[in-house]
Amino acid sequence: MQIKIENLSYVYSPRTPFEKTALKDISFTVNEGDTMGIVGATGSGKSTLSRHLNALIRIQSGRIMLGDADLSQRKVDLKAVRKKVGMLFQFPEYQLFADTVRKDVAFGPMNFGINDAEASAAAAEALSLVGLDIAEVGDKSPFELSGGQMRRVAIAGVIASKPEVLVLDEPTAGLDPAGKREILELVKKLKSSFVKTVIIVSHNMDEIAEYCNRVAVLDEGRLIADTTPDGLFNHSDVVDNTELDYPHTVKIKRKLAKRGFVVDSPALNVEQLTEGILGRLAE
Amino acid sequence: MKDVTLGQYYPGESFTHKMDARAKLVLVIAFIVMVFLAKNFLSYIAVMLCVIGAVLVSRIPVSKMLKSIKAIIMILIFTGLLNLMFYNGETVYWSWWRFNVSLEGIIFSVKMVLRLVLLVMGTTLLTFTTTPTGITDGMESLMTPLKYIKVPVHDIAVIMSIALRFIPILSEEVDKIMMAQKARGASFDTGGLVSRAKALLPILIPLFVSAFRRADELAMALDARCYNATPNRTRYQVMKFGWRDLLGALGTAAFVVLVVALNNNFWGAYRAVESVWWLFAV
Numbered sequence: 047m048q049i050k051i052e053n054l055s056y057v058y059s060p061r062t063p064f065e066k067t068a069l070k071d072i073s074f075t076v077n078e079g080d081t082m083g084i085v086g087a088t089g090s091g092k093s094t095l096s097r098h099l100n101a102l103i104r105i106q107s108g109r110i111m112l113g114d115a116d117l118s119q120r121k122v123d124l125k126a127v128r129k130k131v132g133m134l135f136q137f138p139e140y141q142l143f144a145d146t147v148r149k150d151v152a153f154g155p156m157n158f159g160i161n162d163a164e165a166s167a168a169a170a171e172a173l174s175l176v177g178l179d180i181a182e183v184g185d186k187s188p189f190e191l192s193g194g195q196m197r198r199v200a201i202a203g204v205i206a207s208k209p210e211v212l213v214l215d216e217p218t219a220g221l222d223p224a225g226k227r228e229i230l231e232l233v234k235k236l237k238s239s240f241v242k243t244v245i246i247v248s249h250n251m252d253e254i255a256e257y258c259n260r261v262a263v264l265d266e267g268r269l270i271a272d273t274t275p276d277g278l279f280n281h282s283d284v285v286d287n288t289e290l291d292y293p294h295t296v297k298i299k300r301k302l303a304k305r306g307f308v309v310d311s312p313a314l315n316v317e318q319l320t321e322g323i324l325g326r327l328a329e
Numbered sequence: 330m331k332d333v334t335l336g337q338y339y340p341g342e343s344f345t346h347k348m349d350a351r352a353k354l355v356l357v358i359a360f361i362v363m364v365f366l367a368k369n370f371l372s373y374i375a376v377m378l379c380v381i382g383a384v385l386v387s388r389i390p391v392s393k394m395l396k397s398i399k400a401i402i403m404i405l406i407f408t409g410l411l412n413l414m415f416y417n418g419e420t421v422y423w424s425w426w427r428f429n430v431s432l433e434g435i436i437f438s439v440k441m442v443l444r445l446v447l448l449v450m451g452t453t454l455l456t457f458t459t460t461p462t463g464i465t466d467g468m469e470s471l472m473t474p475l476k477y478i479k480v481p482v483h484d485i486a487v488i489m490s491i492a493l494r495f496i497p498i499l500s501e502e503v504d505k506i507m508m509a510q511k512a513r514g515a516s517f518d519t520g521g522l523v524s525r526a527k528a529l530l531p532i533l534i535p536l537f538v539s540a541f542r543r544a545d546e547l548a549m550a551l552d553a554r555c556y557n558a559t560p561n562r563t564r565y566q567v568m569k570f571g572w573r574d575l576l577g578a579l580g581t582a583a584f585v586v587l588v589v590a591l592n593n594n595f596w597g598a599y600r601a602v603e604s605v606w607w608l609f610a611v
Contacts, residue, residue, distance in 0.1 A: 063339065063340050063341075097508065100512055102508045102511055102512060124516075125514055125516075128511070128512055128513075128514055129514065132512070133509075133512040135505065135508070135509045135512070138509065140506070140535055140538070140539055141506055141509040141510065141531075141535050142535065143510075143530065143531045143532075143534040143535050144531075153510075153513055153514075153515070153531065154513035154514055157513060157514030157515055157516075158514045189538070203513060204512070204513065207513070207514065
């Protein structure tokens with residue numbers, strides 16, 4: 047399913063002293079199979095944009111086509127849209143509410159009209175995908191779990207309804223390095239099953255460079271780049287002109303280049319950088 | 330959630346915005362007394378003029394003011410109807426079982442509703458033009474005499490300002506949690522009363538959990554910074570009684586005098602008004 051965004055603009059509290067333009071005339075297309083990163087400084091409109099994708103924010107002006115569904119239409123079937131586009135918020139563990147993990151994870155599927163037995167099967171599957179055993183944690187209260195486990199339960203709650211598109215808002219915020227890696231590997235794993243398209247909103251350039259095949263850059267509500275990580279970090283000056291940063295591997299590559307050791311590799315992850323350096327050394 | 334106007338600051342640079350918070354608090358109290366003093370319609374008109382004048386001076390858009398009335402519309406309808414039905418008047422127009430609609434009842438309920446509307450408008454003007462911090466600082470300053478009878482005035486002020494500060498934070502939190510649950514297919518505006526109430530649970534529970542977590546963190550942060558270790562804290566913004574406050578006080582005093590005078594038909598001094606005696610009478 048293709049997501050097509052056309053001339054999207056959004057203003058918070060229009061016609062009041064609190065008026066704030068969040069998005070200005072944004073257009074781009076996310077194709078099925080993409081892992082798209084959305085980056086930008088705080089307040090650049092990333093979250094506003096991502097919340098448009100499953101109609102949590104209704105469109106003020108412009109258009110979003112979700113496959114054949116036009117989100118700018120008044121009568122769009124919200125449940126169908128939200129079933130197709132799963133959204134994981136920042137710090138999702140703060141949205142857990144049910145008395146057992148099983149019920150919390152099954153909340154989504156039940157809302158989307160699946161019967162009890164199937165919802166509970168979906169919950170078991172989602173929990174095992176995030177590496178938790180329903181027999182072990184299913185009847186515990188989500189508030190008894192550790193922080194990392196709570197986040198995984200929350201993720202299971204989103205993927206239990208088997209969304210085709212997964213939107214992740216700062217999925218790794220507040221996690222330790224191992225936890226970050228786990229979450230991103232999980233996203234990768236999901237992409238080889240029912241999730242077709244992933245959109246990651248992030249501040250972390252390392253993650254974007256390593257996991258995304260495309261990246262959109264927002265700056266004060268405008269789309270200033272729609273390119274690949276290689277294009278953004280190696281072949282443009284966008285990063286220098288905004289408050290973004292280079293991924294660590296690209297930083298190393300650039301420092302080496304300054305000292306006259308030019309590595310011919312996109313250096314988007316450690317492997318690429320190492321190979322580039324080794325290749326250069328072998329010459 | 331974003332549309333809750335009751336008690337929300339509306340930024341501006343007007344005369345009223347620049348007044349001392351303490352003066353505004355005292356004037357609001359005077360205003361409330363004035364509303365309750367008003368007896369006949371002429372004095373109500375004087376109070377109305379006072380409110381209209383205050384709104385004009387504060388440059389708060391009228392639509393914003395009307396929104397604050399919208400928030401209490403149910404209360405208005407309820408009190409209006411109750412007073413209309415149960416007032417024991419003499420000129421009865423219509424009666425059924427225990428309900429009596431009389432001329433006096435109509436007049437009384439119109440006054441009642443008018444009184445509520447004026448009260449809300451006057452007091453929201455305070456919260457529209459004064460930041461929550463300003464209000465609590467003003468209250469603390471006004472309550473200073475209570476310190477001598479060992480009332481923990483400063484603590485009360487801190488508690489109040491924290492409570493006020495947390496309203497927008499929690500309202501934002503509600504927004505966020507609502508969005509997250511909506512993304513999981515929850516809907517809050519369909520179904521009957523019971524299913525709607527049930528649908529609130531996925532919001533309320535995370536909200537309470539986060540409110541307690543925040544309170545804990547805040548308490549720790551206050552402790553970590555040795556809050557209240559010194560008895561007399563100084564202020565960043567020192568409050569000063571200025572010419573605006575004097576002018577405001579004089580204006581309000583004039584209206585209070587006018588209301589009292591109108592209540593008493595200017596103690597009989599103003600003959601011409603007798604031709605419209607009924608306005609005084611009701």
